[in-house]
Amino acid sequence: MSDVKKVVLAYSGGLDTSVILKWLEDTYGCEVVTFTADLGQGEELEPARTKAEALGVKEIYIEDLREEFVRDFVFPMFRANTVYEGEYLLGTSIARPLIAKRLIEIANETGADAISHGATGKGNDQVRFELGAYALKPGVKVIAPWREWDLLSREKLMDYAEKHNIPIERHGKKKSPYSMDANLLHISYEGGVLEDTWTEHEEDMWRWTRSPETAPDTPTYLELTYRQGDIVAIDGKDLSPAQVLAELNRIGGENGIGRLDIVENRFVGMKSRGCYETPGGTIMLKAHRAIESITLDREVAHLKDELMPRYAEIIYNGFWWSPERAMLQQMIDASQTSVNGVVRLKLYKGNVIVVGRKSDDSLFDAAIATFEDDAGAYDQADAAGFIKLNALRMRIAASKGRKLL
Incomplete structure (x- = not known):
């Protein structure tokens, strides 16, 4: 040694x-x-x-x-809409x-x-x-x-x-019964009563968020401005990355947003129950998907969704500084050049509801999507050939006696 x-x-x-x-x-x-x-x-x-x-x-x-934490780590992760095992925002x-x-x-x-x-x-x-x-x-x-x-x-x-005369107080303020980790993205809670997966988490455990039951009866509206996949302003006010997340934590916490109780699979092999408060991150995920819904090409969006679980696993397992994460990040970042615009949200008693989205880079064309007269913008008769071609392999299989049921 x-x-x-x-x-x-x-x-x-x-x-x-x-x-x-x-x-x-x-x-x-x-x-x-x-x-x-x-x-x-x-x-x-x-x-x-x-x-x-x-x-x-x-x-x-x-x-x-x-600032470095949110700018260089949290924001790049949220460009991928990253969620581990369907729920955990990787705080x-x-x-x-x-x-x-x-x-x-x-x-x-x-x-x-x-x-x-x-x-x-x-x-x-x-x-x-x-x-x-x-x-x-x-x-x-x-x-x-x-x-x-x-x-x-x-x-x-x-x-x-x-x-060894190490200055630690043996008596003082009551120690939390939970193992906790906190940063600007979240607070996590493990241990204590949470080790029994049937026991409900205690209300007084939470630090950042009001319970949805006691959240305001009047919804909160806010507008998030995006530039290349990152939030740069809230309600028209320019903010730094860390300021954005801190403000969303405050607003989200007041509206009972971002509580999570899950059992996750650790990389080392065991299952672990954890509770998380991620108010700002919960808002960011919902809003980012909303702005992407009008600015990303369909196949680009679907490819991102296919790769996201792998990207999430890479981060969860500790491989941020790996060539595969760097490769995926380059692809994800390249997809965000057109992810610009504004998302309007309604926050109400634990819910994040998208009520509007707009962008100069929007691929949404009301003239084509309309249920009213589209004045020839889309020829509905074209759909017949499209459907028959997509059905061709199934029609051939059925004609050969292949049965699915």
Whole structure:
């Protein structure tokens, strides 16, 4: 273990990573650099600096990555209308490649030869962090304490902290019974009563959203302006990517939008129940599909829909920094050049309802689609040959006695 001289630790300042910091120093005899990212989790990050300084850390990185997170990770993912297993909007998954990227960049800046994280050996995050790290710096050493130490309970961690004078409060505000992860896209909840798949989630668990039952009785209307597949304005007001998502989270949360309770298949093999709040993302998905419905060619739209589950799986499993994701992203981004215009939405008691869409690049032609007199824009007699040609193979099979029932 003496070959590790300096390690960059993804550090939150909480119990786990504070213990990891000291454990790394004692076990590996190495210098530790801490990295704390603001991805919009809504927590004060300066206490992490204070704790790191108290533990003797000389190089401390605390960075606001909210704009980069939404611009370079969330928005590209939503251009593909990405959903994992039909429901999950990948709020945790999409944050990990950015953290991995900065861990490696800081390792290069500081001359560190290793990185470390606090993900457990049961979850997906260990895979996401490490696949990203190896893709960006093939020779880096990764230290995952949860796969090495015997501190496998909260009490053991607390005892270790107390023994080594790590500043962690054993008593204080009530700790949430859930394992939680938050960023500007979502909050996730796991553990506690959620480990019984028959038990309903508790109402007081939710942090961002009102229940649909208590949401306003009057619907909220808003207009989202798109440019090349990304939202650039809300109700005509230009906003940065992070500002867009924060505002949609606020509006969506007030209207009870974005709650989800699912059992998902983890990459490591187990099933896991999780609850998620993704108000802004839920609005973005609905609106993006609406603007694409009038601006994308039919076969382009259908091809995107066919590839989306594969793209979602790539992100969920931690392969953001892979050649296949890069290839798919180029194709997805190329499809978005005409995805421009405005979508009008009605938000009401947990529902996102599309009520209008318009674009200078629209492929919708009312003169052709109309149920009224189309003045010769479309010859309905042409449909007869179209139908007969598409039925030809079935007619031949039936004439040969092939039976389907």
